[in-house]
Amino acid sequence: MGSYILKRIVGSIFILLLIMVVTFLLMNAIPGSPFLTEKSTPEQIAMAEAKYGLDKPLHIQLWNYIKSYLKGDLGTSLKMQEGTPVKDIIFRQGKFILSIKLGIYSLLLAILVGIPLGCLAAYFRGSWLDGCLRVITTVGVAIPGFVLAALLLIAFSVKIPIFPTKSGNLPNFKSYVLPVISLSSYYTCYIAKLMRTSMLDAINQDYIRTARAKGVKTRSIILKHALRNSLIPVITYLGPVTAGIITGSFVVESTFSVPGLGKYFVQCVLSRDYPIIMATTVVLSALVIIMMLVVDIVYKIVDPRITLTAKED
Amino acid sequence: MEEYNVPLNIEETVENDVPSGKEEHGENDVLLKVEDLKVSFFTPAGEVKAVDGISYTLGYNEVMGIVGESGSGKSVEAYSIIGLLQNPGKVIGGKVEFEGEDLLAYTPEQMRQFRGNKVSMIFQNPMTCLNPVYTIGNQLMEALTCHNSKPAKKKDENGEPSPEGEEPEEEEYTHVSKQEARQRAIEMLELVGINNAEKRMDQYPHEFSGGMRQRAMIAMALICRPKLLIADEPTTALDVTIQAQILELMKDLQKKENTSIIFITHNLGVVAEICDRVSVMYAGRIVEQGKVNDIFYNPQHPYTKRLLASIPRLDEETTERLVPIEGTPIDLLNPPEGCNFGPRCSECMKICLRQKPPFAEVGEGHISACWLHYKDMIDKGEAEK
Numbered sequence: 088m089g090s091y092i093l094k095r096i097v098g099s100i101f102i103l104l105l106i107m108v109v110t111f112l113l114m115n116a117i118p119g120s121p122f123l124t125e126k127s128t129p130e131q132i133a134m135a136e137a138k139y140g141l142d143k144p145l146h147i148q149l150w151n152y153i154k155s156y157l158k159g160d161l162g163t164s165l166k167m168q169e170g171t172p173v174k175d176i177i178f179r180q181g182k183f184i185l186s187i188k189l190g191i192y193s194l195l196l197a198i199l200v201g202i203p204l205g206c207l208a209a210y211f212r213g214s215w216l217d218g219c220l221r222v223i224t225t226v227g228v229a230i231p232g233f234v235l236a237a238l239l240l241i242a243f244s245v246k247i248p249i250f251p252t253k254s255g256n257l258p259n260f261k262s263y264v265l266p267v268i269s270l271s272s273y274y275t276c277y278i279a280k281l282m283r284t285s286m287l288d289a290i291n292q293d294y295i296r297t298a299r300a301k302g303v304k305t306r307s308i309i310l311k312h313a314l315r316n317s318l319i320p321v322i323t324y325l326g327p328v329t330a331g332i333i334t335g336s337f338v339v340e341s342t343f344s345v346p347g348l349g350k351y352f353v354q355c356v357l358s359r360d361y362p363i364i365m366a367t368t369v370v371l372s373a374l375v376i377i378m379m380l381v382v383d384i385v386y387k388i389v390d391p392r393i394t395l396t397a398k399e400d
Numbered sequence: 401m402e403e404y405n406v407p408l409n410i411e412e413t414v415e416n417d418v419p420s421g422k423e424e425h426g427e428n429d430v431l432l433k434v435e436d437l438k439v440s441f442f443t444p445a446g447e448v449k450a451v452d453g454i455s456y457t458l459g460y461n462e463v464m465g466i467v468g469e470s471g472s473g474k475s476v477e478a479y480s481i482i483g484l485l486q487n488p489g490k491v492i493g494g495k496v497e498f499e500g501e502d503l504l505a506y507t508p509e510q511m512r513q514f515r516g517n518k519v520s521m522i523f524q525n526p527m528t529c530l531n532p533v534y535t536i537g538n539q540l541m542e543a544l545t546c547h548n549s550k551p552a553k554k555k556d557e558n559g560e561p562s563p564e565g566e567e568p569e570e571e572e573y574t575h576v577s578k579q580e581a582r583q584r585a586i587e588m589l590e591l592v593g594i595n596n597a598e599k600r601m602d603q604y605p606h607e608f609s610g611g612m613r614q615r616a617m618i619a620m621a622l623i624c625r626p627k628l629l630i631a632d633e634p635t636t637a638l639d640v641t642i643q644a645q646i647l648e649l650m651k652d653l654q655k656k657e658n659t660s661i662i663f664i665t666h667n668l669g670v671v672a673e674i675c676d677r678v679s680v681m682y683a684g685r686i687v688e689q690g691k692v693n694d695i696f697y698n699p700q701h702p703y704t705k706r707l708l709a710s711i712p713r714l715d716e717e718t719t720e721r722l723v724p725i726e727g728t729p730i731d732l733l734n735p736p737e738g739c740n741f742g743p744r745c746s747e748c749m750k751i752c753l754r755q756k757p758p759f760a761e762v763g764e765g766h767i768s769a770c771w772l773h774y775k776d777m778i779d780k781g782e783a784e785k
Contacts, residue, residue: 135690253514293528299484300523302516355407390533391604 088387099376101360101368104153110368111149114361121165121359130200139165141361150367150370161361161369167355173366177348183370185257186340186347192263195273197328197368199277202321205282210309212287220279227276232335236269236342253344266343271337274328283322285317294314305355315389329378333371431627431660432458432481432645437494448732452684453494456627462778463661465671465692467707468681471729474664475578477681478630482519482661483511498628517547520621524633526613530605536576536616537601540585541578543620548576568583568701588619589777591656611642622657629654631661633668647673668711672696677765680704683740685756690766698767703741717749737770749780 122135133285138141155162159171168176177183187342208220230238243265244252254262289295290313335348348367355363387393403598404678439451447560449471458464466474481496481503496503497516504743506514515521520543531539539563576584582601589597614634621629631650634644651674654661663675671692673676678695680703681690688701699705709723727744730736736743738753745752752771771778 131596155520155734193698293523293525294531297483297523297529297617298531300515301546302481302512302514303542303546304512307546312531312534316531392606 088274088384088395092384095380096382099162099373099380100292100369102376103372106372107152107365108149110365111145111152114356114364115145115148118176119359121128121361123359154360155180156369158320161366164360164363166358166360167351167363168186171371173362176351176363177366177370181256182346182348183350185314185345186333186336186349188257189263189336189339189347190347192267192366193274193332193336194325196391197271197278197332197377198266198325200271200320202282204275204279205321206314206317208279208283208311209286209290212283215325217283220283224276228270228280232269232273233338233342234341234371234386235272239269240342255346256343257345259341262326266339266345268344270332270339273335274332278321285320286313288314289317319386319390322382322389325385326379327381329382330375333374378384406431413518413543416760422563429460430457431460431462431499432662433497435493435497437477437480438486438492439476439494440490441759441760442490446733449684449735450732451733452488453482454679454681454684454686455494456679456686456689458549459658460627461654461658462677463663463675465665465675465678466639467665467671467678468682469564469667469729471668471683472681473684474681475632478521478662478664482515482521482630483508483520484515513547514627516543516621517624518626519628519630520624520626521555521630521632522621522634526610526617526634526635527637529611529617532605532657535602535604536589536608537582537585540588540616540620541581542583542586543623544576545578547624548612558716577672584623584660585619586753588623589616591622592616592619596621602707610638611645614642614646615649618646618653622653622659625657626659628660628662632664632666633666634663636665636667642748647778650674668696668707680707683732683735685740685769687741688766688768690768691762694763698763698766699764700773701770702745702747702764702772704768705717708744713783721769747772747776749778 120132120136120141123134133142140148143151150228152162161177163169164171164173164176204220208217208224209305211217225227240252250261251266257263257266294316295308295312298308303312335351336347337353339345340350341353348371352364352367357366364398383395388393395398414613423731433499435455436453437451437455438449438453440450441450454473454477458465465731466477468474471726476485476489479497480489480491483506485491485504491504498514501516503511512516530536534542586601594600594612594615600608605616606617618634634650635646638646647670650661653659654674661674665670665671675692678690678692679686680695680701682703688695688699688704695704696708699708703725706723706725710725714723725744726746730740730743738755739745739748739757742748742752749771755771757769757771757774759767759769762768762773
């Protein structure tokens, strides 16, 4: 297991390098410059670019990024907060924490609500409960997060003012509710659907019949025998969910005025603040890669038939 | 076939040297009595009478074979005894008595306690019958601990078993401790011929071969020392060498543990190997029932005769062709008015298509449901009482 994790981490470094190259090429493909304003003259722009090394050939610029990243230096902001180290902007100013909090709560909600709902629907399949859940989950999967966010905002902040319209720095529980629901609704519903199918499949397996023949209690059959087996496809899906929730936060943060990393990232793209774009992309990618690794390890724990090392051969 | 057991007139000839706490049983003691059992499946297309009034008795230490082709209702019948029938299947009539107790009147909780404890079951495909994510030991021990009926204290509300946990059940009970259960599980694995049982306990089903898994299934089924084991085609999914080993093992254990067995199969060779008595089923009904030798050497019902003619024999000329039974089984959605086998029977008479044949006693403990046995009466015009 240890050597497997080590191998994965070494592999991740190469993935991150690749992500850096792609991000670098993409952000340079957008026309414009961080120093371009209505008043600036071409000379001023050229001077500023020379100061930050933006006049050098692309491969040199890329190499400079890689060199400084290997040293742990994420560069300094060019425009948004000129001269401030990017590391401070992401980690010190609470933006990262805000986004991560939103993401983790949404992920937890999706798992803790989606899985039981799916189990209930499967256990009471064909009943009115199953029917209701099917309608709700289908609607939940069909409505995009940003539409739901707007609807929730109108319904529960404007018409019935229970929750704040601006969640801000997420000071209290109330401020979390709407953003977390908007961010996780799709995933909650999708996991519930996936769980229902997978639980139904598990319930009809021969080993469930064996457990029944042994005289195991129904509760134990569902919670011990069926649940663990039906979790396997859901766990596989959790990797993409994590990525989706992290990238999805961009929209939700804007709608609920949460000054998180997602919202800031969009502003940086608009003002071509290259170092921040690069750093944010790399940090979020690293997060997703770590989550994927965690998912794979959990997968191994839940299903003993899976051998992690075989993939490497 | 060793005559250690006389069907319909049950004698216990095996010495009771196993400390299983089983009492001696008299000649006519009946372990299981099934009377006119009817099971139907209510499908959108209509009622399918999967089991249409079957009756038999099973004595202590007896091995009864139930043979029949696919869809003849043999498994459904067994499932309804043990209460494993799933929707849309329903027992719609008849009686099942186990040691004098009416099983059909049991509450689901009583039935759960009964299953695996007094009666257990092994299934056809050992590859899929064990839960792939728990160790063999865990599953064996569970078979034992789930029958510990007296919880020390009610922990059900807060002590919820975690789905990731290996043994979420154990703490709830005091009856059989985890160590005792483990010890017993190891003993059982050794009993069914699994070497290195201690180590095997902690392995997962995918680390076992097919034959080994079926052995583990048998160990699991017998761990509570049930009085009756229902074996639903336990050797069908195994290759012949392993089949022979498993049959040998079951025969051996049957004697050691004094368990009665209902052996469901479509393999007549297996029946000859292990059973004392045989019921031949066709389209939800028993057509012939008798001692294994009577069924094989003196079959009375045309279906049994044709069935036996369709299997290859070692002592026959090699040029001899096998005789198939013409036609296909009846549609259980629209069963015929008369004998179910009538449409396929070469000796079918007029009455066969009009009325179901009653059982005729054709020998000691040998019954057959066919109008041919009443031929003399029919010829005299007396049959339709």
